[in-house]
Ligand code: UDP
């Protein structure tokens with residue numbers, strides 16, 4: 001079955017097998033990565049407190065401090081006071097959003113794990129709906145954005161990325177979905193088994209398969225300034241494309257083939273001209289102009305460098321995989337109602 005057949009077109013998912021876990025009250029871990037989110041912590045904590053009032057499940061807040069240089073960690077610790085089971089995993093430096101989420105996966109103990117950005121762009125109010133889909137049998141529930149607030153260049157780039165990514169990867173993940181979603185323990189454990197360093201978790205979790213459902217929502221404005229800078233976003237997007245598509249490499253082969261064909265055509269033209277001269281069909285020599293040659297040299301040089309660059313990008317990723325460095329390093333884990341655990 002092709003990847004794009006996996007998703008239902010609406011949030012309704014036909015009831016699956018028995019709800020999990022059946023024998024005890026389910027534990028849901030909410031993972032939030034934090035990088036210099038000092039301004040947003042209190043709003044986030046308030047939203048989570050409201051969410052945790054739903055006592056049909058047990059909750060665990062797992063915050064991952066991704067090497068913040070402001071007082072994010074101190075503020076989180078303050079907010080976590082009295083929140084049972086809350087934990088703060090502090091990484092040794094800024095490893096990036098995907099690595100922080102991966103740290104969350106590794107430390108979550110829930111029967112299901114929810115990914116939630118700290119900026120509240122993805123509304124936590126939709127988490128109960130995700131849990132309902134999970135109880136109906138979906139192993140993975142993905143949040144899909146009906147609308148997004150980003151405008152201007154950022155909005156254009158984000159929308160463009162989703163279109164291109166969908167085309168290049170045969171829609172490995174639902175269009176306009178991001179990290180916001182819920183994963184069953186089975187999905188979490190399978191994700192943790194995947195060794196790849198170039199993480200693009202929104203697509204990777206969908207690639208696993210299993211029964212999947214979607215929940216539609218409108219994305220909110222961000223609280224605080226965006227932490228995914230253009231450089232980080234570009235890197236993230238390129239990681240996604242190179243992890244799930246070999247089309248850029250195939251494009252080089254097609255381009256090479258086209259240029260070979262074009263070159264052969266030119267050679268034949270020159271040959272025909274020479275033969276024509278031998279037989280005296282025409283006496284004038286067709287000399288290509290200086291400008292044409294210069295443009296040709298620059299263009300071909302550029303194309304070659306571009307192709308070399310694309311191959312290099314894939315090689316750099318292979319290099320990163322081979323080195324096998326960990327996704328992140330943990331400095332300390334702070335558990336509510338316990339002393340900091342030094343690693
Ligand atoms: N984030 C992180 N490490 C980074 C960059 C971002 O942990 O290096 C976190 C950030 O604190 C937020 C989430 O990732 O909780 C999403 O960041 P942002 O809202 O800036 O990204 P966007 O909404 O553009 O995807």
Ligand code: MG
Nearest residue numbers: 117119121222
């Ligand atoms: Mg955001």
